[in-house]
Amino acid sequence: xxxxxxxxxxxxxxxxxxxxxxPEVNQATIALWYYWRWQIESFFKLMKSVGHQLES
Numbered sequence: 001x002x003x004x005x006x007x008x009x010x011x012x013x014x015x016x017x018x019x020x021x022x023p024e025v026n027q028a029t030i031a032l033w034y035y036w037r038w039q040i041e042s043f044f045k046l047m048k049s050v051g052h053q054l055e056s
Contacts, residue, residue, distance in 0.1 A: 001027045 001018040020030050
């Protein structure tokens with residue numbers, strides 16, 4: 001799956017490739033799973049940055 005960010009005049013600003021080994025799931029579901037994963041990652045990054053010692 002490829003995702004691109006374009007300006008209004010069509011210039012490409014960025015591009016991501018999302019690879020998976022789950023062929024029986026559609027692309028929208030895979031993208032949603034990835035979105036949820038990054039929400040969790042962002043939450044843990046926030047918790048670690050304010051000194052909650054999550055690594056311990």
